[in-house]
Amino acid sequence: MNYPASLFPFWLPIAAALMSVGLLAVAAWRVKWRALSPEAFNAWMGATVLVMVMWTLKGGFKPGVSFHLMGVAVLTLMMGPWLALLALAIALGGLVLGGHGQWLDIGPTWLVCGAVPALLVDGVLRLARRWLPGNLFVYVFVNAFMAGGASYFASALAGILMLGLLGSYPWDYLLEDVLPFHFLFSWSEAFTTGLVMAVLVVYRPHWVASFDDARYLDGPPTDGPV
Template sequence: MNFVASQFPLWALWLGNVLALLLLGVAVTRVQWRVLERRAVNAWLGACVVLLGFWLGRAGLQPGLSFHLLGATVFTLLMGPWLALLALAVVLLGLAAGGQLEWSALGLNYVLSLLPAVGLTVLMLWVAQRRFAANVFVYVFVNAFLTGAAGMLLAAVCGLAALLLAGAYPLEHLLENALPYYVLLAWSEAFTSGLVLAILIVYRPHWVATFDDARYLDNQ
């Protein structure tokens, strides 16, 4: 999404910004900064730059509606949820600094577009670890591929619902001219998420915070 401040009432913009700041404050306190591996941190910073490039290449002809890869599932699996929330916020700040997003609408973009996908990724990882076998295929297919698609769709539904409730677009317009594109984009999100995580756990598994060698490899 690329929400425009004029599409929402002032109270909604303030609420989004306050919630985003509170969430980031919690994330800062939950990250174990002293145990972060330097090489992994460098890789994560590189991921922020790559995602920023993907978002700069977004498509969209109408205010508040843009189509681009989300990257939330990859970031969550790669860094863990708290560091992912901080990294995704850095990407949003970079876009705002470059004039691609409105500063006053950053909170809504963060809470409605990124938070749902991160939360769903955490939930699916928890479910997979308790309901499925400790298998690399399960990690890549369920936690990266399928969750990447589901996270994109969830973020799209949350964003479209917000635009509908704000009166920015009628329901018919959103269902006919926006939702189908997000469904198609979800498959791109799934493929990219699965491919990136598959490559990383083969060549750089120590960069993936949620991948445990002892769990997924030693038991094979």
């Protein structure tokens, strides 16, 4: 999904860009850069490039109405929400440099396709840690599969609301023709996120910041939920 600035009133892309810069500054400040190992940094950059490539493989009907896997849930579970938000900003910048869109497109796209799903996945992770048993099934099924699909659909709903409220497309077109495709793609996002995270926690658990062996393999920690 991407949202060209040409679809909106002139003020919205500018306001979205300013808001995005502010949130990215907060994200950069919240990241514990000194605690980031070289291997984790390389994994972060590699995942950023893979997401950028993934976003070039898309189909759609009209500008602002495209369908593709996002990978934001994987980024969030691997790196935490702050590094995920920075990674997606880098990926979108790379796409613009490669001729896929304009610079003013980044603000609305990053907010809808980056901030919304990343914060949702992080919220689900926190709730699961507090209220659900600490085991591998919960991590893969709830935090990866379910949260991955929900994050895609939440992002799609936010985009549809933005397009509809600002008059970019008629509501009947968005709800009858666009929304069902997003619902189907949310299942693809859920399956892909669950599969990727299941593989990573088995073969590269040190790349996954949200995964803790003591919690998900050895049982819940003795000091209670976090």
